[in-house]
Amino acid sequence: MKQYLKNNKKITRILPVLVISFVGIAIWINNDNYTPKRVSSSxxxxxxxxxxxxxxxxxxxxxxxxxxxxxxxxxxxxxxxxxxxxxxxxxxxxxxxxxxxxxxxxxxxxxxxxxxxxxxxxxxxxxxxxxxxxxxxxxxxxxxxxxxxxxxxxxxxxxxxxxxxxxxxxxxxxxxxxxxxxxxxxxxxxxxxxxxxxxxxxxxxxxxxxxxxxxxxxxxxxxxxLSGFKYKFKHTDVPSCGFGLIDVIGIHHDEIWFSGLLRNDNSTAICKAEYKSGKWKSKEVIKNPYVDFDFGTAVENGKLYYTSSDKVTIHMYDIKSGKDLEIYRKAAKYVSVEAVTGDNLVIKEWDVDANGEPIDNNNNKHYYINNSGKVLYELD
Incomplete structure (x- = not known):
């Protein structure tokens, strides 16, 4: 009986130490402050x-x-x-x-x-x-x-x-x-x-x-x-509407940049969404760009790149200043942004038929250009 009581006292002394140790380890693990820093690709x-x-x-x-x-x-x-x-x-x-x-x-x-x-x-x-x-x-x-x-x-x-x-x-x-x-x-x-x-x-x-x-x-x-994201029309009394389809362009400074197809009229918009007061709030940035939900838009190094709605020009939008520049166009060609890496872009050119429709044939060209519109390399 004395031995039992002695062992019980040992357990009673050790148990709080173990509990404190486990709690301390759990807190230490959960307080990891790792932040991703270096990414191989845009x-x-x-x-x-x-x-x-x-x-x-x-x-x-x-x-x-x-x-x-x-x-x-x-x-x-x-x-x-x-x-x-x-x-x-x-x-x-x-x-x-x-x-x-x-x-x-x-x-x-x-x-x-x-x-x-x-x-x-x-x-x-x-x-x-x-x-x-x-x-x-x-x-x-x-x-x-x-x-x-x-x-x-x-x-x-x-x-x-x-x-x-x-x-x-x-x-x-x-x-x-x-x-x-x-x-x-x-x-x-x-x-x-x-x-x-x-x-x-x-x-x-x-x-x-x-x-x-x-x-x-x-x-x-x-x-x-993303289905809960809403679109507020600028300078009108039209109620907010949802998006029928959304493509995430990328995350920039914790903001989600995306292109969306509006449910009310099937027009397109490039928007950004910020997490504030426990919910995501979206805001229009570019109205009616060319969007096919596979190509045409990219965000990199504080710049948003997109193709115009008529598919003939490529634009660069400075996120900080709001300045929008046309950086590339080619006569009698349709163009789109395929990808952006650093301050350079991969773009695609199509021929156009008599009805103004793109011709997807072996004459399509891909170029590697800088964000001033200068062609650096042809990739085909």
Whole structure:
């Protein structure tokens, strides 16, 4: 009996210490202040590279531009442009297929995909700039991927969002969300945002907690529903209306920039949404741009790029000053913004038929231009 009481007293003394220790560890884990800082590609490049309708994928660093057209897997060679000399070179790397061929650059390596064995997903590989020293990073992935702070973020088939360390190869399961295109990060929350693959009106906002992931715990995710966004007409008494369709352009300084199709008259608008007083509030920025919900708009480095409603000019809108400039047009051509990387754009030109309709044929051209409208490289 005395021994029992003695042991009971020990447990009574130890238990509060254990409880305090566990609470302290839990608080320390949840107070992780990680904020994403360095992203390999712009939002529009990441979206372009993950879309089946885009003509090719592109990536760049200080020295090189790497791109590849979407063709059959045995033809999908990557092309490298040396920025210093302007010389083009075919790389001995076959990437993706005619549906998806995403690429990323990391230091002196290229990250690319090969069709998985059952031909529904993709395996991700990394090699040097000549296709040598190839190593497998992950199997059975969806085509969308982005590099953030030495981690490759991707989604494993039917398992959820994960990240792979490009330094050690370590894999961490973030949560069970099935994310699509990367649309940016919210610095104030330390979260990384992807479109939901099953619902284009939902954004998955993933809180990245390094301490939780190191302890093999999952990160929390919130869903932002775009269906609740409302449009207020300027200078009229017309009531606010909702959007029949929304495409997220990207997140800039915690604001969600998006293009929308208005339910009341099917006109288009580019808007931004801010989270204030517990809800998202949207505001019109550009009225009636050209929007096809796959291409035509991009936000990067404090600038919004969009195509005019008649599809003949490309504009640059300065988010801070509100200044709007026409930066590119071509006689007898339709043009659109495909992607923006830094202060440069990838654009597409179409021929126009006698009825003023675009002709989607082999004469389509893609150019890499600066934001003053100067053509730097032809990509075809």
């Amino acid at each position: 939002i529009s490049v990441a979206k372009n590279n993950g879309k089946s309708l885009s003509d090719f994928s592109i990536a760049e660093n200080e020295k090189y531009i790497i791109y590849g057209k979407k063709e059959d897997a045995d033809k999908n060679l990557l092309i490298c442009i040396d920025k210093k000399t302007g010389k083009k070179e075919f790389l001995n790397i076959k990437n993706g297929d005619k549906h998806y061929n995403p690429i990323n650059l990391y230091k002196k390596s290229i990250i690319y995909t090969k069709v998985a064995k059952h031909k529904r997903e993709y395996d991700i590989y990394m090699s040097d700039m000549h296709g040598k020293k190839e190593k497998l990073l992950g199997k059975n992935m969806y085509p969308d991927m982005i590099i953030i702070d030495d981690w490759l973020y991707c989604t494993e088939h039917n398992k959820g969002l994960m990240r792979i360390s490009l330094l050690s190869g370590k894999k961490q399961k973030i949560n069970k969300s099935i994310g699509g295109s990367f649309v940016g990060y919210r610095a104030k929350r330390g979260s990384v945002c992807f479109m939901d693959t099953s619902n284009p009106m939902l954004v998955i906002d993933n809180m990245i907690n390094n301490r939780r992931l190191a302890a093999r715990l999952k990160c929390n995710a919130e869903v932002i529903s």
